[in-house]
Amino acid sequence: MGTILQFVVLGLGLGAIYIGLGTGLLLVHRATGIINFAQGAMAMWGAFVFAQLRLDGTLVFPIGSIELERRPPVAVAALIGLATAFLLGLLVHYVIFRPVRHAPVLAQVVVSVAVMITLQALVVLRFGPNNIDVDSLIPEDSFTLLGADIPTRELVMAAIMVLLAAAVWAYLRFTRAGVATRAASENERAAVLMGFSPDRLAAVAQVVAIMLGTVAVMLGSSLTGLNADNYTLLVVPALAVLLVARMESIAIVVVAALLMGAFQSLINLLITKPFWPQWAQSGLDQVVPFAVVMVILFVQGKRLPSRGSLQTVRLPDVSIPKFKPIPAVIMLVVGVAALSFTQGTWRFGVTTSIIVMLLALSYVVLTGYLGQISLAQGAFAGAAGFCLSKVTTNWGIPFPISLILCALVATGLGMLVALPAFRIRGAQLAIVTIAAALAIERFVFNNYTLSPPEGNPIADATLFGLNLGVREGRDLARISFSVMVLVIAAILVWMFIRVASGDTGRAFLAVRANERAAASSGIDVRKTKLIGFAISAFIAGIAGCLIGFSRGQLSAESFSVFAGLQVLAVAYLGGITSVGGAIVAGVLGPLGIVYTLLRGVFDLGEYYALISGLGLIITALLNPVGIAGATREQVAWVKRKLSRSGPPPSTVPEAPAPKEPSRV
Amino acid sequence: MPDTLLETEDLAAGYNGVPAIRGLSLSVGPGEVVALLGPNGAGKTTSLLAMVGLVPLLGGEVRVLGAPLGRRKPHQIARSGVLLVPDDRGIFYGLTVREHLRLAGRKADPEREAQVLDRFPVLRNLDSRRAGLMSGGEQQMLAIAKALLARPKVLIIDEMSLGLAPKIVQEMLPAIRDLAKEDGIGLVLVEQHIELALSIADRGVILNHGRVVLTGAAGDLLRDRHLVEAAYFGADQFADTEGTLAG
Numbered sequence: 001m002g003t004i005l006q007f008v009v010l011g012l013g014l015g016a017i018y019i020g021l022g023t024g025l026l027l028v029h030r031a032t033g034i035i036n037f038a039q040g041a042m043a044m045w046g047a048f049v050f051a052q053l054r055l056d057g058t059l060v061f062p063i064g065s066i067e068l069e070r071r072p073p074v075a076v077a078a079l080i081g082l083a084t085a086f087l088l089g090l091l092v093h094y095v096i097f098r099p100v101r102h103a104p105v106l107a108q109v110v111v112s113v114a115v116m117i118t119l120q121a122l123v124v125l126r127f128g129p130n131n132i133d134v135d136s137l138i139p140e141d142s143f144t145l146l147g148a149d150i151p152t153r154e155l156v157m158a159a160i161m162v163l164l165a166a167a168v169w170a171y172l173r174f175t176r177a178g179v180a181t182r183a184a185s186e187n188e189r190a191a192v193l194m195g196f197s198p199d200r201l202a203a204v205a206q207v208v209a210i211m212l213g214t215v216a217v218m219l220g221s222s223l224t225g226l227n228a229d230n231y232t233l234l235v236v237p238a239l240a241v242l243l244v245a246r247m248e249s250i251a252i253v254v255v256a257a258l259l260m261g262a263f264q265s266l267i268n269l270l271i272t273k274p275f276w277p278q279w280a281q282s283g284l285d286q287v288v289p290f291a292v293v294m295v296i297l298f299v300q301g302k303r304l305p306s307r308g309s310l311q312t313v314r315l316p317d318v319s320i321p322k323f324k325p326i327p328a329v330i331m332l333v334v335g336v337a338a339l340s341f342t343q344g345t346w347r348f349g350v351t352t353s354i355i356v357m358l359l360a361l362s363y364v365v366l367t368g369y370l371g372q373i374s375l376a377q378g379a380f381a382g383a384a385g386f387c388l389s390k391v392t393t394n395w396g397i398p399f400p401i402s403l404i405l406c407a408l409v410a411t412g413l414g415m416l417v418a419l420p421a422f423r424i425r426g427a428q429l430a431i432v433t434i435a436a437a438l439a440i441e442r443f444v445f446n447n448y449t450l451s452p453p454e455g456n457p458i459a460d461a462t463l464f465g466l467n468l469g470v471r472e473g474r475d476l477a478r479i480s481f482s483v484m485v486l487v488i489a490a491i492l493v494w495m496f497i498r499v500a501s502g503d504t505g506r507a508f509l510a511v512r513a514n515e516r517a518a519a520s521s522g523i524d525v526r527k528t529k530l531i532g533f534a535i536s537a538f539i540a541g542i543a544g545c546l547i548g549f550s551r552g553q554l555s556a557e558s559f560s561v562f563a564g565l566q567v568l569a570v571a572y573l574g575g576i577t578s579v580g581g582a583i584v585a586g587v588l589g590p591l592g593i594v595y596t597l598l599r600g601v602f603d604l605g606e607y608y609a610l611i612s613g614l615g616l617i618i619t620a621l622l623n624p625v626g627i628a629g630a631t632r633e634q635v636a637w638v639k640r641k642l643s644r645s646g647p648p649p650s651t652v653p654e655a656p657a658p659k660e661p662s663r664v
Numbered sequence: 665m666p667d668t669l670l671e672t673e674d675l676a677a678g679y680n681g682v683p684a685i686r687g688l689s690l691s692v693g694p695g696e697v698v699a700l701l702g703p704n705g706a707g708k709t710t711s712l713l714a715m716v717g718l719v720p721l722l723g724g725e726v727r728v729l730g731a732p733l734g735r736r737k738p739h740q741i742a743r744s745g746v747l748l749v750p751d752d753r754g755i756f757y758g759l760t761v762r763e764h765l766r767l768a769g770r771k772a773d774p775e776r777e778a779q780v781l782d783r784f785p786v787l788r789n790l791d792s793r794r795a796g797l798m799s800g801g802e803q804q805m806l807a808i809a810k811a812l813l814a815r816p817k818v819l820i821i822d823e824m825s826l827g828l829a830p831k832i833v834q835e836m837l838p839a840i841r842d843l844a845k846e847d848g849i850g851l852v853l854v855e856q857h858i859e860l861a862l863s864i865a866d867r868g869v870i871l872n873h874g875r876v877v878l879t880g881a882a883g884d885l886l887r888d889r890h891l892v893e894a895a896y897f898g899a900d901q902f903a904d905t906e907g908t909l910a911g
Contacts, residue, residue, distance in 0.1 A: 176766060176767065179759065179763050179766060179767055180767055182756070182758065182759060183756040183759055183763075183767060186756045186757060186758050186759070187752070187754065187755070187756055189718065189750065189754070190750065190752075190754035190755065190756065191756075192718070192738045192739045192742065193716065193718075193738070193742055193747065193748050193749075193750060193754050194739075194742060194747075194754075194767055194768060194810070194814070195739050195740075195742035195743040195770075195814070196739055196767075197737065197739045198739075
């Protein structure tokens with residue numbers, strides 16, 4: 001009993017952090033309609049500044065730093081940390097979130113994911129990848145209750161965060177600006193007509209949210225030390241808490257956050273018990289948020305409230321792909337040429353680009369065509385990759401069968417994740433999928449029983465006696481492997497074009513545009529979503545297997561949540577609605593051609609994550625259709641100009657493009 | 665007091681660069697009631713939205729108290745005293761009546777509040793009721809009460825009768841007119857109910873296909889019903905069927 005109590009109290013420390021992040025998420029969602037996946041990453045920056053000041057008196061900026069003569073006292077360091085958070089909040093609001101406030105949900109999710117990737121990369125670059133130990137802001141003490149040592153630090157932390165959350169509640173409840181924020185979240189136009197500027201209210205909310213999160217992370221950092229990956233991903237349980245509170249109630253956020261923290265702590269106690277199976281020990285605490293989200297969504301059964309907005313911009317246009325033999329042959333020739341004229345790391349870069357193109361294609365199917373936002377594609381790929389390791393080394397299943405078998409495993413996983421998509425859509429689906437991805441990463445990929453830490457070797461592929469392995473001697477990327485990747489990619493792209501240009505593709509687009517309208521014209525929305533998730537996960541699975549083959553062995557890092565998000569970033573950057581976009585994404589993608597170029601020529605490999613994050617932010621702001629989409633528009637524009645300057649066209653004037661109803 | 669509170673001159677406005685209204689010129693003086701009428705799709709709501717800055721101007725000018733609106737943002741226009749009650753009533757279902765009134769007045773002003781609530785006594789008993797739980801008529805009263813509380817110079821009401829029982833409309837419209845006269849508020853009404861609107865208005869402006877097709881004193885227009893009807897459907901061979909039905 002005493003131990004249980006002790007662990008519950010220990011969990012309150014984590015719960016306090018969730019309160020900070022969850023309340024901030026709620027406030028920002030209320031004020032802007034955006035679910036800010038970067039909440040954890042944003043809150044972490046100020047805490048890192050604080051920690052570094054305390055550690056060695058260095059004041060770190062995104063660029064450059066100042067060495068103070070001596071370490072500032074705790075209060076001064078904390079104030080500097082909060083001031084940084086304040087500035088960061090304003091910057092992110094005015095430069096990044098304000099321009100996308102009325103953009104489609106997809107653009108908002110992508111932008112906040114981009115901020116998350118960027119800040120995470122920036123923290124690793126500026127503060128290093130290792131844990132920073134932080135002195136506790138709260139004196140560490142304990143008292144005895146029921147025979148157990150109860151720490152006071154966690155209790156005080158929780159109390160402080162509850163008080164701050166109560167202050168936010170009072171702001172929304174009793175101040176005119178707070179009431180106006182609530183009003184604007186319901187009917188933005190009406191709030192404008194009463195003389196309120198939603199932008200200013202949103203700026204206030206954004207700043208309050210980041211400060212709250214920063215306080216929470218500063219307080220909490222002494223528990224486990226500061227670590228860029230961990231704190232960035234703490235947003236996932238906080239998002240689960242937000243869903244539990246239906247994005248409305250701060251009181252429920254507080255209670256759910258504390259319960260979540262306590263529950264995760266209890267699970268950490270439970271898995272130390274001798275009766276608990278060893279295979280189910282790793283990452284179980286991350287399975288909890290996912291399970292909570294799923295249960296809540298199914299029990300509540302009704303749609304979560306969405307936010308009224310002034311106007312919405314439609315999603316990027318889709319052009320129905322057509323199979324054109326000549327461009328296809330040209331692409332293949334270019335691919336073969338790129339592989340033949342390169343070698344070593346360069347050929348490996350080109351090959352990786354082709355694989356990343358496939359991964360991006362899985363986003364094109366699911367997000368571009370079907371309009372479902374999934375942040376779990378990396379996990380699908382990873383599941384197939386790890387499965388491949390087992391299938392090839394333990395069971396010795398031969399090559400093409402092993403590939404398809406493992407891709408089918410990913411397909412099954414994808415169809416499982418499709419289930420919540422029956423009920424929810426938009427940013428909320430993104431929350432579920434990122435929670436699923438994190439749960440899979442921690443529970444499966446990081447699970448030493450399932451995937452040994454010394455690596456998961458994958459046997460080289462052979463077909464009819466032909467060695468398709470990636471390495472031989474000093475050759476890092478054998479041509480036969482690279483050509484195999486190219487052939488598989490070509491087959492999948494061809495299959496995608498067949499599907500996308502047929503009835504299934506039209507059904508996808510109808511579901512993307514308006515689910516009710518699609519249903520009323522005879523489309524089975526659920527079946528369509530299931531098919532979409534299945535196809536997308538199959539493609540991701542193949543990509544995962546190819547990644548496995550190309551590495552020879554896999555570790556959990558190969559398929560981390562961040563790796564998946566980076567591919568989403570480049571997929572959106574390239575243009576999430578077309579094969580062309582996927583190809584651009586492949587070129588830009590992690591370890592692809594651009595990365596090889598950055599590392600090999602400019603020696604900037606470590607900046608890759610930062611550059612891709614920033615590139616994504618800029619693309620999403622300036623050019624929501626992505627690079628390929630913009631290029632297509634420009635090509636169309638040039639064609640129009642050329643045809644106009646030629647002989648007068650005898651055809652009727654160009655019919656206006658059918659408008660895609662925008663989805664809120 | 666100036667002669668005109670709100671004035672539009674040769675106004676053109678629309679969506680994606682395509683004008684939905686063209687050449688709209690009208691003015692509202694203190695205590696004056698102008699009824700803006702026309703079939704569906706005539707451009708009535710677009711005109712109103714352009715006046716409060718929610719639809720970009722493609723030409724012409726809007727002046728409030730003689731000063732052009734220029735590049736002022738919609739919320740700044742609202743603060744300068746031009747208030748629109750939109751056709752969705754512009755209320756917040758999750759907020760209580762008290763919270764609505766709180767938002768409406770920049771500073772707490774019990775005197776003004778009492779004055780406004782005297783006009784809509786029903787609202788006194790609904791102080792802590794959420795707007796989403798109130799009836800359509802009560803919601804409309806709340807929408808107008810909160811607009812009045814902000815001491816508007818010009819009050820623009822879009823389709824007040826939408827979704828309301830005719831009896832309620834017949835009671836409310838004259839009450840609003842009286843208030844406008846008392847306070848010297850310029851009132852612009854968009855209405856589908858032509859006769860009722862003209863019976864309380866000083867002037868009527870009839871739009872069709874984005875242009876003013878008829879304008880005159882409300883009394884004259886009421887007398888010459890055939891002119892109004894001609895402006896609505898006749899006189900224009902392109903009048904769409906929707907417009908005909910709306911008459």
